[in-house]
Amino acid sequence: MAQESGGDESGRLGSGPKGSGKVREGKSVGSPTPPPSSRSGLASPGAYLTSLAASVAQLYVSQGKRRGGRSRPDESLPERRAALPGPWGPGLQRLRKVGSASGTMLLRAAWRRAAVAVTAAPGPKLAAPTRGLRLRVGDHAPQSAVPADTAAAPEAGPVLRPLYMDVQATTPLDPRVLDAMLPYLVNYYGNPHSRTHAYGWESEAAMERARQQVASLIGADSREIIFTSGATESNNIAIKELEAAIQPDTSLVSVMTVNNEIGVKQPIAEIGRICSSRKVYFHTDAAQAVGKIPLDVNDMKIDLMSISGHKIYGPKGVGAIYIRRRPRVRVEALQSGGGQERGMRSGTVPTPLVVGLGAACEVAQQEMEYDHKRISKLAERLIQNIMKSLPDVVMNGDPEHHYPGCINLSFAYVEGESLLMALKDVALSSGSACTSASLEPSYVLRAIGTDEDLAHSSIRFGIGRFTTEEEVDYTVEKCIQHVKRLREMSPLWEMVQDGIDLKSIKWTQH
Numbered sequence: 069m070a071q072e073s074g075g076d077e078s079g080r081l082g083s084g085p086k087g088s089g090k091v092r093e094g095k096s097v098g099s100p101t102p103p104p105s106s107r108s109g110l111a112s113p114g115a116y117l118t119s120l121a122a123s124v125a126q127l128y129v130s131q132g133k134r135r136g137g138r139s140r141p142d143e144s145l146p147e148r149r150a151a152l153p154g155p156w157g158p159g160l161q162r163l164r165k166v167g168s169a170s171g172t173m174l175l176r177a178a179w180r181r182a183a184v185a186v187t188a189a190p191g192p193k194l195a196a197p198t199r200g201l202r203l204r205v206g207d208h209a210p211q212s213a214v215p216a217d218t219a220a221a222p223e224a225g226p227v228l229r230p231l232y233m234d235v236q237a238t239t240p241l242d243p244r245v246l247d248a249m250l251p252y253l254v255n256y257y258g259n260p261h262s263r264t265h266a267y268g269w270e271s272e273a274a275m276e277r278a279r280q281q282v283a284s285l286i287g288a289d290s291r292e293i294i295f296t297s298g299a300t301e302s303n304n305i306a307i308k309e310l311e312a313a314i315q316p317d318t319s320l321v322s323v324m325t326v327n328n329e330i331g332v333k334q335p336i337a338e339i340g341r342i343c344s345s346r347k348v349y350f351h352t353d354a355a356q357a358v359g360k361i362p363l364d365v366n367d368m369k370i371d372l373m374s375i376s377g378h379k380i381y382g383p384k385g386v387g388a389i390y391i392r393r394r395p396r397v398r399v400e401a402l403q404s405g406g407g408q409e410r411g412m413r414s415g416t417v418p419t420p421l422v423v424g425l426g427a428a429c430e431v432a433q434q435e436m437e438y439d440h441k442r443i444s445k446l447a448e449r450l451i452q453n454i455m456k457s458l459p460d461v462v463m464n465g466d467p468e469h470h471y472p473g474c475i476n477l478s479f480a481y482v483e484g485e486s487l488l489m490a491l492k493d494v495a496l497s498s499g500s501a502c503t504s505a506s507l508e509p510s511y512v513l514r515a516i517g518t519d520e521d522l523a524h525s526s527i528r529f530g531i532g533r534f535t536t537e538e539e540v541d542y543t544v545e546k547c548i549q550h551v552k553r554l555r556e557m558s559p560l561w562e563m564v565q566d567g568i569d570l571k572s573i574k575w576t577q578h
Contacts, residue, residue, distance in 0.1 A: 228493070230492065230493045230494050230495045231493065231494045231495060231539045231542060231543065232495045233494055233495055233496050233529055233530050233531070233535070233539070233543055234495050234496055234497050234528070234530045235473065235530035235531065235532035235535075236328050236329075236356060236379075236473075236474050236497075236528060236530045237497060237530070238378045238379070238384065239378060239379060239380065239381045239382075239532055239533070240381065240532075240534060241381060241382070241383060241424075242381035242382070242427075242428060242431055242533070244427060244431055245381060245382050245383070245424045245427045245428045245431065246424070247427075248423055248424060248426075248427035249383065249420045249421075249423050249424040249427070252271065252274060252419045252420040252423050253420045256270045256271060256274065256419070257271075257419075258270055258271040258419075259271065259416055260272040260274070260275045260416070260417050260419050261406070261408055261416060261417070271419040274419055274422075274423050275295075275417055275419055275422050275423070276290070277423075277426060278422040278423050278425055278426025278427075278429075279293045279295070279422075279426070280426075281425075281426035281427070281429045281430045281433075282375065282388050282425060282426060282429045283390075284429070284430075284433060285358060285359060285363075285429040285430075285432060285433045286354075286358065286363050286364065286365050286373060286375075286390060287363070287364035287365055287366055287367070288365050288366075288390050289393060291393060291410075292365075292390050292391055292392060292393050293388050293389075293390055294388060294389050294390075294391060294409045294410065294412050294413050295386065295387070295388050295409060295413065295417050295422050295425075296386075296387045296388060296389055296413055297385055297386065297387060298376050298377065298378075298384075298385065298386065298387035299353060299355040299374040299375065299376035299379075299387050301387065301389075301402070301413075302353075302373075302374035302375065302376075302387055302388065302389035303322075303351075303353055303374050304402060305389055305399055305401075305402055305412070305413070306322070306351040306372040306374065306389060306391075306399065307320075307322060307351065308399075308400060308402065318347075318348055320348075320349070321339065321343050321348055321349070321350050321351070322350075322351040322352070322353070323336065323339055323350075323351075323352050323353075324352070324353045324356070325352050325353065325354040325356065325357035325361075325363070326354075326356040326357040326360070326361070326471045326474070327356070327465070327474075327512060328355070328356045328474070329474075329476060329510055329512045329513070329528060330464045330465035330470075330474065330476040330512060330513070330516070330528075331356075331465055331470050331471040331472070331473070331474030331475065331476065332465045332466050332469060332470055332471075333357070333361065333466075333469045333470060333471055334352075334469075335469075336352055336363075336368050336370070337367065337368045337369070340368045340369030340370055341369055343369065343371075344369040349371045349372065349397060350369060350370055350371050350372070351370075351371060351372040351373070351374075352370055352372075352373050352374070353373075353374045354373050354374060354375060355374060355375065355376040355379045355387075356379060356471070356474070357471070358373075358375050358376075358379070358380060358429075358432070359379075359380040359381075359428070359429060359432030359433070359436060360380070360432070360436065360439070360440065360471060360473065361436075361440070361471060362436070365390055365392070370390070370392075371391075371392045371397045372389060372390060372391055372392070372397060372399075373389065373390040374387065374389055375387050375388040375389070375390070375425075377421065377424065377425040377428060380428045380429065380432050381428050381431070381432070381532075381533060382424050382425045382427070382428030382429075383420075383421050383424040383425065383428075385418070385421055386418065386421035386422055386424065386425050387425070388425065391412070399412055401413065401414065403415070435533075439533050440472070443472050443473045443531050443532070443533075443535075444472040446531050446535055446537065446540050447472035447473065447475055447531055448472070449537070449540055449541075449544075450475060450529060450531070450540050450543065450544055451463065451475060451477075453541075453544045454477065454544055454547060454548065457544075457548045458479070458548055458551055458552070460479070460480035460481065460564075461477055461478070461479055461480070462477065462478040462480070462522060463475070463476070463477055464476040464477070464478060464513055464516070464518060464526060465516070472531070473530060473531045473532060474528065474529075474530060475528070475529040475530075475531070476513075476526055476527070476528050476529075477526065477527055477529065478513075478518070478522040478523070478525045478526045478527075479525050479526075479527065479551050480521075480522060480525060481525070481555055481558050481560045481561040481564065482525050482551055482554045482555060482558065483524060483525060483554070484498045484524055484525045484526050484527055485498065485524075486554055487525075487527060487547075487550060487551065487554060488527065490550035490553070490554065491543075491546055491547065491550060493546065494542070494543050494546060494547075496527055496528065496529060496530075496543075497527075497528050497530075498510070498526060498527055498528065509523035509524050510523055510526065513526060527547075529543070
């Protein structure tokens with residue numbers, strides 16, 4: 069982070085002499101006092117930097133007042149490369165409340181200065197804040213950052229969290245999304261359906277802006293967006309109505325845009341045209357596709373679409389359903405109540421969550437092309453490095469019509485669950501989190517004709533917006549290491565090495 073932000077490493081904040089840390093009117097904001105040490109080492113950099121960001125924001129306000137003006141709101145989201153890790157949320161919000169690009173620059177300067185201060189502080193040395201790090205987490209203890217290659221903690225100490233490579237299950241909250249949500253969790257807490265006072269008006273305006281952000285991402289009208297608790301509820305609303313509309317001469321079409329296990333993309337536009345020509349409703353579950361590949365509900369003739377917040381770096385517990393207005397698709401509400409969301413989804417809309425969903429959609433729309441190119445590069449790196457080092461590895465799904473961030477590989481002669489247990493320092497999965505309670509091989513892999521033994525040996529690798537090259541390389545290295553080790557223990561692998569065709573063997577059951 070410190071290297072990416074660039075600029076003067078001294079991080080000078082004031083207008084006094086360089087390195088003096090002094091500003092006009094005799095106020096000092098020089099190098100911050102290092103955080104106190106404790107039995108467990110330095111205090112959490114996150115907590116330390118948050119307080120520093122608050123003082124920077126206060127300085128910016130005082131400078132603005134002395135200039136006789138007020139800070140201009142920064143309407144644009146910060147550049148993705150300047151996105152800050154989770155502990156920065158509160159401090160970032162203070163600066164965003166102050167506003168302007170100058171606030172962002174001050175925050176970057178604060179980051180650099182704090183990194184230098186933490187490094188120079190007495191006591192046990194802690195790695196400078198960086199992206200792609202893992203965290204030592206103790207019970208009820210502050211989190212402290214450690215490099216990913218740090219040796220395992222002592223038994224009595226905190227544990228080392230694994231790298232996260234399971235973004236199809238859920239994505240981390242983008243710091244910019246948290247930044248957008250915070251005011252509506254603390255200050256603007258009105259019910260968006262209260263029409264008689266400013267608290268309600270503020271929340272309603274935020275809710276409608278979020279609705280427009282979601283609509284803009286998929287090329288829809290904001291009046292066609294209904295907020296729900298997530299894609300599962302959206303699917304139920306859509307399918308319940310579609311089932312009720314089935315007549316002897318009609319059919320129901322509901323297709324997943326991008327499969328969550330193997331990443332295959334369906335020909336949504338072609339399916340939409342066929343359905344439209346036959347006057348059949350077309351629903352798609354786009355939870356794994358929205359914000360990752362271009363979608364336009366009008367061009368693709370989509371009548372209903374399910375969207376999930378936590379799949380696009382937004383908050384959990386919120387989603388949306390697109391329902392076409394012309395020609396109108398009529399749906400029946402799943403629950404009765406106050407008639408909110410045009411009577412289709414009663415219940416108070418959670419303003420902070422829908423604001424987060426809207427912000428996540430806006431960020432995704434701005435960065436979709438960049439994210440896709442970067443994720444494609446990382447995916448190619450992972451696949452090539454594994455396959456050139458290991459024989460008998462099969463990539464499941466269509467290699468051409470495929471979303472690169474979802475990679476499903478089968479490692480022949482290795483039990484998938486055993487490999488997952490061996491890769492305990494990398495968070496992976498063997499399939500969908502929605503069906504993780506089942507020990508049966510993936511029904512998706514079986515449906516595409518995968519043999520049962522290969523279906524049992526599959527691992528899903530998820531690459532997302534915040535995945536780094538170092539994390540991909542580490543995952544590849546550990547994967548190769550453990551596959552080789554497990555194969556050496558496998559009698560099936562030994563038989564294959566001896567030239568025996570396993571399919572020719574007639575196994576007996578005892």
